[in-house]
Amino acid sequence: MKRERTALELSKTFDPKSAEERWFQLWIDRGYFTADPAKPGKVFSIVIPPPNVTGQLHLGHALNVTLHDVIVRTRRMQGYNTLWLPGTDHAGIATQNVVERELAKEGKTRHDLGREQFVARVWQWRELYGGKILHQLRRLGASCDWSRERFTLDEGLSRAVTKVFVMLHDQDLIYRGHRMINWCPRCETALSDLEVEHKESQGSLWYIRYPFAEDSGWMTVATTRPETMLGDTAVAVNMDDDRYRSLIGRKLRLPLVDRIIPIVGYEGVDRNFGTGALKITPAHDPFDLIVGQIFKLDAISVIDKQGKMSSEAGAYASLTREAARKKIIEDLEALGLVEKIEPHKHALSVCSRCDTPVEPMISDQWFMRMREMAAAAARAVHEGDTEFHPKRWENTFFNWLSDIQDWCISRQLWWGHRIPAYWCTSCEGEPIVAEERPAACPRCGSDALRQDEDVLDTWFSSGLWPFSTLGWPEQTADLQRYYPTSLLLTGFDIIFFWVARMMMFGLKINPNGAEAMAEQVPFRDVYITPLVRDQFGKKMTKSRGNVVDPLEIMERFGTDAVRFTLAQLSVQGRDLILSDDRLAASRAFANKIWNAARFVLMNLEGAPQPLAPVVTAQLGLAERWILSRLDKAIREVSKAIDEYRFNDAALIVYQFVWHEFCDWYIELSKEPLKAGGERQAAARYVLVTCFDRMLRILHPFMPFISEELWQAIRPYLSDTSLTEHLAVAKWPAAAEADWIAEVEALAMDRCIATTEAINSLRSLAGHHPGQRVTAVIRPRVELDHDGLDDWRNYAITLGKVAELKILAASDGRPTGTVFAPMAWAEIGVVTPEGFDFEKARGLIRKKLDEVETHLKRNQERFENPGFRAKADAETIAEIEQKIEELKVQKKTLEAQLEQLQ
Numbered sequence: 001m002k003r004e005r006t007a008l009e010l011s012k013t014f015d016p017k018s019a020e021e022r023w024f025q026l027w028i029d030r031g032y033f034t035a036d037p038a039k040p041g042k043v044f045s046i047v048i049p050p051p052n053v054t055g056q057l058h059l060g061h062a063l064n065v066t067l068h069d070v071i072v073r074t075r076r077m078q079g080y081n082t083l084w085l086p087g088t089d090h091a092g093i094a095t096q097n098v099v100e101r102e103l104a105k106e107g108k109t110r111h112d113l114g115r116e117q118f119v120a121r122v123w124q125w126r127e128l129y130g131g132k133i134l135h136q137l138r139r140l141g142a143s144c145d146w147s148r149e150r151f152t153l154d155e156g157l158s159r160a161v162t163k164v165f166v167m168l169h170d171q172d173l174i175y176r177g178h179r180m181i182n183w184c185p186r187c188e189t190a191l192s193d194l195e196v197e198h199k200e201s202q203g204s205l206w207y208i209r210y211p212f213a214e215d216s217g218w219m220t221v222a223t224t225r226p227e228t229m230l231g232d233t234a235v236a237v238n239m240d241d242d243r244y245r246s247l248i249g250r251k252l253r254l255p256l257v258d259r260i261i262p263i264v265g266y267e268g269v270d271r272n273f274g275t276g277a278l279k280i281t282p283a284h285d286p287f288d289l290i291v292g293q294i295f296k297l298d299a300i301s302v303i304d305k306q307g308k309m310s311s312e313a314g315a316y317a318s319l320t321r322e323a324a325r326k327k328i329i330e331d332l333e334a335l336g337l338v339e340k341i342e343p344h345k346h347a348l349s350v351c352s353r354c355d356t357p358v359e360p361m362i363s364d365q366w367f368m369r370m371r372e373m374a375a376a377a378a379r380a381v382h383e384g385d386t387e388f389h390p391k392r393w394e395n396t397f398f399n400w401l402s403d404i405q406d407w408c409i410s411r412q413l414w415w416g417h418r419i420p421a422y423w424c425t426s427c428e429g430e431p432i433v434a435e436e437r438p439a440a441c442p443r444c445g446s447d448a449l450r451q452d453e454d455v456l457d458t459w460f461s462s463g464l465w466p467f468s469t470l471g472w473p474e475q476t477a478d479l480q481r482y483y484p485t486s487l488l489l490t491g492f493d494i495i496f497f498w499v500a501r502m503m504m505f506g507l508k509i510n511p512n513g514a515e516a517m518a519e520q521v522p523f524r525d526v527y528i529t530p531l532v533r534d535q536f537g538k539k540m541t542k543s544r545g546n547v548v549d550p551l552e553i554m555e556r557f558g559t560d561a562v563r564f565t566l567a568q569l570s571v572q573g574r575d576l577i578l579s580d581d582r583l584a585a586s587r588a589f590a591n592k593i594w595n596a597a598r599f600v601l602m603n604l605e606g607a608p609q610p611l612a613p614v615v616t617a618q619l620g621l622a623e624r625w626i627l628s629r630l631d632k633a634i635r636e637v638s639k640a641i642d643e644y645r646f647n648d649a650a651l652i653v654y655q656f657v658w659h660e661f662c663d664w665y666i667e668l669s670k671e672p673l674k675a676g677g678e679r680q681a682a683a684r685y686v687l688v689t690c691f692d693r694m695l696r697i698l699h700p701f702m703p704f705i706s707e708e709l710w711q712a713i714r715p716y717l718s719d720t721s722l723t724e725h726l727a728v729a730k731w732p733a734a735a736e737a738d739w740i741a742e743v744e745a746l747a748m749d750r751c752i753a754t755t756e757a758i759n760s761l762r763s764l765a766g767h768h769p770g771q772r773v774t775a776v777i778r779p780r781v782e783l784d785h786d787g788l789d790d791w792r793n794y795a796i797t798l799g800k801v802a803e804l805k806i807l808a809a810s811d812g813r814p815t816g817t818v819f820a821p822m823a824w825a826e827i828g829v830v831t832p833e834g835f836d837f838e839k840a841r842g843l844i845r846k847k848l849d850e851v852e853t854h855l856k857r858n859q860e861r862f863e864n865p866g867f868r869a870k871a872d873a874e875t876i877a878e879i880e881q882k883i884e885e886l887k888v889q890k891k892t893l894e895a896q897l898e899q900l901q
């Protein structure tokens with residue numbers, strides 16, 4: 001490739017957009033992200049949590065992909081054989097809903113098309129729009145192996161799904177059951193418990209009188225769902241309830257239906273709910289079903305699969321649930337059977353996909369036995385084969401697993417993996433479960449076989465994702481080399497849906513035939529990403545209108561700045577508070593690096609390409625100091641990334657680049673750069689060396705700007721094994737021996753402290769900001785002048801000092817000087833002629849008074865219980881922060897008063 005720019009052509013400012021497009025395409029074209037199982041090296045492999053094929057990039061994805069990319073790029077540079085496998089999920093209900101809505105615009109339903117045509121239509125939709133989310137992930141710089149992209153419904157993954165279904169069915173872990181499940185009347189499918197949301201809802205409690213069958217009088221039952229009364233087959237009371245004990249065994253006449261139903265006694269009835277007498281509808285409530293089974297009651301289904309009243313509902317048949325409720329209450333009121341109606345808050349169960357109230361329904365479905373598989377998953381985590389970060393999520397994981405119900409895996413949808421079970425229409429026995437459609441019924445020889453209409457829950461296929469994507473059931477080279485994976489990085493909201501199920505499937509299937517339990521977990525580590533909140537700490541929701549679109553902030557701040565911000569804010573176990581201020585700060589950081597690069601390149605004019613290596617003896621204290629700080633940063637960043645402390649890693653890079661390299665070393669290098677000769681050569685060498693390594697540790701966070709700048713300094717690097725691009729460059733290693741002796745490190749600390757003191761005293765002493773001053777060091781004990789000579793010139797340059805006077809420890813404090821105290825010395829700046837100390841102190845005192853008044857007022861407000869009761873959490877936090885700031889100001893002013901004595 002032709003080199004893009006020469007050093008001197010680096011533009012004035014960074015243009016994120018052009019860099020992002022240019023470098024990403026080049027990395028892909030070069031195959032830098034393509035994994036090769038034949039290559040040597042320790043493995044680092046990870047599979048992406050497959051976004052829904054209907055997905056639109058949101059901040060959760062952006063955070064997830066950023067953190068993935070930080071660790072994947074680091075491992076790649078560290079020489080691991082790295083695989084990051086991308087793909088999408090077919091998202092059964094969600095995708096079917098999208099296409100059904102499209103059809104509705106044409107006035108059609110899926111039934112008008114028929115199954116085959118409808119599924120073809122969904123595939124068509126997927127071809128057109130399904131790749132969108134993956135394109136958005138690319139824009140974030142995701143260094144996935146895009147040549148290995150998978151889809152949960154592709155041929156290979158479908159084969160894996162069928163095989164697992166048959167295997168588990170053969171082991172009696174998958175079975176067909178007649179059970180109460182959650183039914184969504186809008187989606188017209190069964191749902192698993194996890195797909196049902198419980199929403200607090202304001203409803204009513206209707207008190208309805210059920211007359212005795214033989215005598216006069218009645219019993220009053222209370223219900224939140226009067227329409228189900230048409231299916232009542234008993235009324236239950238607690239047998240310890242004195243009000244009702246004597247009534248057990250008597251009969252009631254169910255109003256509107258005229259069915260005679262018994263009063264039964266059951267210990268599970270809550271005496272405190274309503275009247276303590278509970279109507280029992282076994283077909284439409286899980287608790288009632290249990291009571292029904294104990295007392296052998298009929299389960300009469302009065303609501304059908306579309307949420308309408310069934311033929312069993314008599315006069316109310318074909319009404320919707322809502323219309324039937326209204327009419328039933330009217331009819332009961334006409335009969336004088338409604339005693340009262342009370343407002344009542346209760347948890348309404350709704351479909352997580354479409355918000356429709358779900359209907360508990362008894363139905364024939366496929367289930368998976370979970371107990372044994374769940375125990376294995378829990379054991380693997382207990383034994384440390386898989387570890388969660390932060391660790392506290394392990395408890396969430398254990399709680400769910402210990403209390404797990406069998407999983408309803410069949411869905412009455414058309415878009416998904418069709419269940420490999422075949423029903424014989426001639427002999428009508430149990431279905432034949434097989435990987436391939438059997439030619440004939442093994443029982444009667446008939447070839448009239450019908451495949452089960454249902455498809456599998458989407459999470460069934462995503463549960464196989466870590467190994468199905470690597471080619472299982474074939475023992476492919478990928479599977480052998482990259483399974484088990486190293487890490488799973490995902491959001492807490494799918495720990496049950498996905499993480500737990502991958503653990504269960506992985507342990508059960510044992511995809512690469514490992515012998516030891518430790519070999520079978522699908523991933524070693526699980527990192528749970530923080531929840532992203534807005535600048536006020538509020539959850540981002542559509543209804544609040546505070547949702548941040550990642551594409552929009554990438555446009556405004558540049559992708560590097562967005563990535564850096566997300567990583568920097570990812571503290572384990574804490575929510576992530578995103579604000580424009582933080583994004584702007586990251587953009588400023590990118591600009592700082594850009595300007596530093598311009599400085600370095602400007603000072604390389606005329607330098608040889610590559611630079612001649614420099615021996616340690618040629619390096620001055622400042623050079624050796626910055627190299628030692630860089631090594632420290634490299635060591636700490638590597639460790640932080642290993643421990644998934646993304647925030648610490650980002651902060652270390654930031655501190656080094658901004659404060660140590662830009663604020664100090666660049667300033668310190670100016671003098672030797674001007675001096676020419678060996679000293680200039682040494683400074684150039686160190687600037688380039690630092691910049692190179694600094695870009696390497698920055699690269700995982702800010703891949704685009706780092707690559708762009710690295711290309712500019714690359715010609716000056718003398719490393720013979722240099723790669724062409726930073727994306728595949730080596731992760732830097734810290735030097736074995738330290739660059740700097742302990743006394744020298746101490747000297748540099750003193751130099752920095754002295755310079756900072758001089759700069760802050762300059763304005764206090766009434767000098768102009770750029771004014772060269774006379775500075776004084778008054779040591780507490782006699783100074784070692786050799787050590788001092790090493791750094792006094794740095795302090796003179798950076799502190800803009802005209803003359804630096806070093807006093808003896810025994811000398812008195814000179815007058816006309818302001819002083820700042822240090823542990824080892826007092827640093828002073830001589831005031832200008834005629835400086836009025838009294839006036840200066842007066843000004844400071846006035847400021848101090850203002851700050852103290854302000855502080856007092858805020859503290860009183862903060863401590864006032866009346867105020868605290870009314871203010872929201874954000875206001876209180878704001879005041880608390882203000883108090884902290886004022887305290888710091890107060891301390892600074894007090895110190896300045898001291899310095900003016």
Ligand SMILES: [Zn+2]
Nearest residue numbers: 184187351354
């Ligand atoms: Zn639904």
Ligand SMILES: [Zn+2]
Nearest residue numbers: 424427441444
């Ligand atoms: Zn048959």
